[in-house]
Amino acid sequence: MADQARVRKFFFLHMRPNRLPVATLRFTHTFGLGGMSAVLVILLILTGALMMLAYEPTPDRAHDSILGLQTETLFGPLIRGLHYWSANLLIAVALLHLLRVFFTGAKDGPRKLNWVIGLTMLACVLASNFTGYLLPWDQLSYWAVTICTGMLGYVPGVGGWLQEAARGGRDVGPTTLIIFYTLHTTVVPVALALLMGFHFWRVRKARGVVVPRQAGTPVPADPEFTRGWPDLILRELVVGTVLVAVVMMLAIFFAPELGTPANPGMSPNPAKAPWYFVGFQELQIHFHPMFAILVIPLVAVAGLIWWPYRRREVDQTGVLFGSGAGRRTAGIAALLGLIATPLLIIADEMWLQTTTWAPSVISHGLLPFLILAVAVVGFRMILRKQLNATREDADQAVFVLMGVAFAVLTITGVWFRGAGMALVWPW
Amino acid sequence: MTDIESKETRDPDLPRRNFFRKAWLVLGALVTLQFLWIGFDMLRPRKRRRRDADAGTIYTAGPVERFEPGSVTAFPEGPFYLARLDGGGFLALNRTCTHLGCTVPWIEEDRQFACPCHASVFDITGAVLSPPADRALDMYAVRIENGIVKVDLSGVIKRQGFETAQVTMP
Numbered sequence: 001m002a003d004q005a006r007v008r009k010f011f012f013l014h015m016r017p018n019r020l021p022v023a024t025l026r027f028t029h030t031f032g033l034g035g036m037s038a039v040l041v042i043l044l045i046l047t048g049a050l051m052m053l054a055y056e057p058t059p060d061r062a063h064d065s066i067l068g069l070q071t072e073t074l075f076g077p078l079i080r081g082l083h084y085w086s087a088n089l090l091i092a093v094a095l096l097h098l099l100r101v102f103f104t105g106a107k108d109g110p111r112k113l114n115w116v117i118g119l120t121m122l123a124c125v126l127a128s129n130f131t132g133y134l135l136p137w138d139q140l141s142y143w144a145v146t147i148c149t150g151m152l153g154y155v156p157g158v159g160g161w162l163q164e165a166a167r168g169g170r171d172v173g174p175t176t177l178i179i180f181y182t183l184h185t186t187v188v189p190v191a192l193a194l195l196m197g198f199h200f201w202r203v204r205k206a207r208g209v210v211v212p213r214q215a216g217t218p219v220p221a222d223p224e225f226t227r228g229w230p231d232l233i234l235r236e237l238v239v240g241t242v243l244v245a246v247v248m249m250l251a252i253f254f255a256p257e258l259g260t261p262a263n264p265g266m267s268p269n270p271a272k273a274p275w276y277f278v279g280f281q282e283l284q285i286h287f288h289p290m291f292a293i294l295v296i297p298l299v300a301v302a303g304l305i306w307w308p309y310r311r312r313e314v315d316q317t318g319v320l321f322g323s324g325a326g327r328r329t330a331g332i333a334a335l336l337g338l339i340a341t342p343l344l345i346i347a348d349e350m351w352l353q354t355t356t357w358a359p360s361v362i363s364h365g366l367l368p369f370l371i372l373a374v375a376v377v378g379f380r381m382i383l384r385k386q387l388n389a390t391r392e393d394a395d396q397a398v399f400v401l402m403g404v405a406f407a408v409l410t411i412t413g414v415w416f417r418g419a420g421m422a423l424v425w426p427w
Numbered sequence: 428m429t430d431i432e433s434k435e436t437r438d439p440d441l442p443r444r445n446f447f448r449k450a451w452l453v454l455g456a457l458v459t460l461q462f463l464w465i466g467f468d469m470l471r472p473r474k475r476r477r478r479d480a481d482a483g484t485i486y487t488a489g490p491v492e493r494f495e496p497g498s499v500t501a502f503p504e505g506p507f508y509l510a511r512l513d514g515g516g517f518l519a520l521n522r523t524c525t526h527l528g529c530t531v532p533w534i535e536e537d538r539q540f541a542c543p544c545h546a547s548v549f550d551i552t553g554a555v556l557s558p559p560a561d562r563a564l565d566m567y568a569v570r571i572e573n574g575i576v577k578v579d580l581s582g583v584i585k586r587q588g589f590e591t592a593q594v595t596m597p
Contacts, residue, residue: 143529143544146527146528146529147527147528147529147544149528150526150527150528150529151527153527153528165470168470171523171528172528175470179470264506264530265503265506265522265530266530266532267529267530267531267532267542267543267544268543269543269544270543270544271529271543271544281545284527284545284559285545285559288561289526289559360558360561364558419543420541420543420546421544421545421546422546
């Protein structure tokens, strides 16, 4: 018996650290976002497995089977609500986790690879959400998936093939549903689970989360340690329990809707992508598809992956926003993004879209892309030359600028686009 | 003992060990390829079957006189609109927007097709009046036999813009 207890104890202390630096325990250092993501994934697996028992992945039965789950099954709406809210919260929490890691300087040194693993997991989370979006087979989901898979068609060369492979035919239909169902219930969850193991192991190999420090002080060589049980694990249990309670409340008071069954003959007006892809849809309105769908996302993803591997001047591991000056430049970038992006959207909507002096790929693609790229490089140079920002602070400001711009695009697409995707007030 | 073994595995001058290591790699690659091949093949037969079902589908729209010049008629059972231009010629237009694949409704008051998703606009011939769509609506071949309009749904015809050669005259 004593042996068993020891095995149990060692198992858990292999999952969670036996000892860890006291400073990393502070809630406002990590906000528990990584742990929250893990809790949400567990909730998703449990509720998802339950719903698999009720769901039938064919166009004739999909909508009906969800309706049956909603009206005839004990706790059916609650299970679906939990799944829905966990999935949507997971995107938000994972994105916040990415920002936390970025701004606390926890992506360099031994954590480089884990940053890339984390990005891959984010891709899995998005894929998981998107493939799940189709399954209710109502008007909203059918047309959102039509639009998003339609975007694939603009990849030069292989676009048509990609689109047909994703849809399993020319239009979204029975084959699309079975492909999405398979990806959603097996391929993506398995990939995500494997990556989670990898991710946690890399955190342990980096000796836990990054130890916070003040700018200008050296990396603490010998920080004060405490025990994993109870100091860490109890905190984690509290965060997890509160999170589950919040998801429960959301599922009960804001139950997900089920629209009218999909009708391939009639697109709703407006037809929008799921909220996490609305930023790309908004980009589509302003840029030629080649740039909105291929060039800009590729540059962004490549930049994110490469970020921890680029040349660095100062070690900012554990320093929030790099330094006091970094906080200031990040603030300037955020403000610029908040002001410039809406102005550019309105300017494009009012005056620029009707220009037809050149092929669209130049006038709505290459030219605006180059102008914006030059503007961003110019902004970075001003920070470097005028404000004497370090290389890290300037790069961080560019990251903030891009992030804020994408957030503004998403907000515009979700709330400020009405019938025919015209700009409207949300009230 | 373990010490000797670990030394052996690292020694590049042992041809047999080296050979086996490479053989494992090749086998692993083959197995991976095989699974990918099977995966892709799983997706294929269903597609082929659908193509066969589509092939040779001739849709009989009706007699020529039923369609007024300058009118657009929707055929929900075949995914197309039959447009009769002012000159009396026929065009069968696919109802899928060439931008991202939404279904485009015909707006009679404005005499144009307006996509609800991204506000692309097409005229009665399917030509683009307003982006983001950059290609005219796809067409189906139209034939007129003994005064009956027939549409060949076996394959869409992609085109950049409208040309008079695309119109079928009765």
